[in-house]
Amino acid sequence: MSTNAIAVPVSRGLSLGYYAQIFGKETKYEFVRMLRTRAFSLAVIGFPVMFYLLFGTSNRHNMFARYLIPSYSCMGVVSACLFGIGVSIAFDRAQGWLEVKQASPMPRLAYLFAKIIGCAAFALLIVAALVALGLTLGGVTLTAGEGLKLAGVILAGSVPFTAMGLLVALLVPPNAGPGVINLIYLPMCFASGFWMPIDYLPHWLRIMAPALPTYHLAQIALHIFGFAQAGSMLLHWEALAGFTLLMTGAAWFIFTRSEAKA
Amino acid sequence: MSATAVIPLTGPAAWPVPLSETRTVARLHSVTKRYGDVTALDNFSLELRAGEVVALLGPNGAGKTTAVRLLLGLIAPNSGSVRVLGRDPRDADARTRIGAMLQVSRVPEMLRVREHIDLFRSYYPSPLPAAEVIRVAKLDGITEQMFGKLSGGQKQRTLFALALCGNPDLIFLDEPTVGMDIESRRAMWDEVRALSAAGKTVLLTTHYLEEADMLANRIVVINKGKLLCEGTPAEIKHRVSGRRIRCITQLDPEFLQALPSVSDVQQDREAVVILAEQPEKVVREMLLRDETLHGLEVSAAALEDAFLALTQEQPVAGSQ
Secondary structure, three states, X not given: OOOOEOOOOOOOOOOHHHHHHHHHHHHHHHHHHHHHOHHHHHHHHHHHHHHHHHHHHHOOOOHHHHHHHHHXXXXXXXXXXXXXXXXXXXXXXXXXXXXXXXXXXXXXXHHHHHHHHHHHHHHXXXXXXXXXXXXXXXXXXXOHHHHHHHHHHHHHHHHHXXXXXXXXXXXXXXXXXXXXXXXXXXXHHHHOOOOOOHHHOOHHHHHHHHHOHHHHHHHHHHHHOOOOOOOOHHHHHHHHHHHHHHHHHHHHHHHHHHHHHO | OOOOOOOOOOOOOOOOXXXXXXOEEEEEEEEEEEEOOEEEEEEEEXXXXXXXXXXXXXXXXXXXHHHHHHHOOOOOOOEEEEEEXXXXXXXXXXXHHEEEEOOOOOOOOOOEHHHHHHHHHHOOOOOOOHHHHHHHOOXXXXXXXXXXXXXXXXXXXXXXXXXXXXXXXXEEEEOXXXXXXXXXXXXXXXXXXXXXXXXXXXXXXXXXXXXXXXXXXXXXXXXXXXXXXXXXXXXXXXXXXXXXXXXXXXXXXXXXHHOOOEEEEEEEOOEXXXXXXXHHHHHHHHHHHOOOOEEEEEEEXXXXXXXXXXXXXXXXXXXX
């Protein structure tokens, strides 16, 4: 219809290096931003560390000092993902910042990738801090293998909770975000044995625990240190994988529906 | 348009760019966009031609931001088509040559200005050098500051800088001077003029009439999602072809409204402001009937009056 509309050639197939540097910078600045946002970094790293200083060191030389390293690591990764992804994406969406980024040629995946890697990096910092505290103040002995395995499990654990964070970001209005996340997160921590072995919990909670993704993550992490309940680890991995699919699917469904409405 | 005008396209920097039809770089074609029951844009069309500065002018809620978001591919229309640089704006490739300054309530505050610019430059295959971005957006001296520590005007300038990072040919500025003091607003105007002088195509939305008048080659007036009129600033002013009479009088506004050629009567504190096609006749009649009339001024209609007249009365077919 129009004769004067012009098609402008744009070099297609931009190089791999171009994408690599976008992902690199996006991740770097996301991590820097998280570190500098003290409300986030102090809370997410501070709580497990403070709890360990209180309860880990007071149980010096008994099994609890050892138990609390994997369990607080789980708490760290869950809070990093829920707050880091859930709250920050909800704010970016509500305040128009996400639109500014979407109006630029930034690949959408770079944005998500940076958030996920940022949270995973925080989770690893927490593991490192807890292991260091355990070895020094907690009087715990653990092998390098155990430490590495724990780091690996925590990294893997960031996947399902990232997916959950995404869903929260899409569902919860940003100002209510921190409150809603605490409402989900604190009971889950308690009921999954993050704070004390699950056998010490009331019977009805123990029955319900397998419904929580955090329980399965805790069991896998505790297994490395020999504290897991009897049962197959495979089942716990499967539960986490299923939970990831459920969360991602729901987030995807809601996102595409809101895109279609936009 | 004139078919005889032969425009030598010597390059993107050809200046001045004639206002006659040149290359269309972006267009909304009879676009309708609804949000639930609210119709934000109603069968609205808009064309941007290479090198022009177009002001989309209208009150709050007129549909200006919706038009920009459609052109950026952030939303899709319910009907009609959107083309930018010859493609669908939802195509990420189109975005490498577009810059956008949008209304944002908060930007990540814990990154420095320099870091924001560094990040946005990385998104584009051939970005402007950082030093150039900083110079054009007048950010010298504050590049090491955290975004959260900046003043309102500095924040807007930083957002403007982000729009420039990719050295775009087409720039969208959504209410660029909102919340700025007069000095920063004038500085922003200079920056928009510099873009225009460099041959960029600019679409800016504003509800500051003065701003549209100062910057645009073409003004598109929009209200309630509908196009009211478009033309050069002079043409828009001419739409209300009359002049503006201001005086203090005891005459009844209803009587004034009934005088020949009067199109609008407004009370402005103690004075009355009348828009009339034939001000001489009106003034003569008023002076005859009111001996106390004083403080008389007759001036050309300002864009403001034109705008008020246009947005208040929906266009009436065949009004004198």
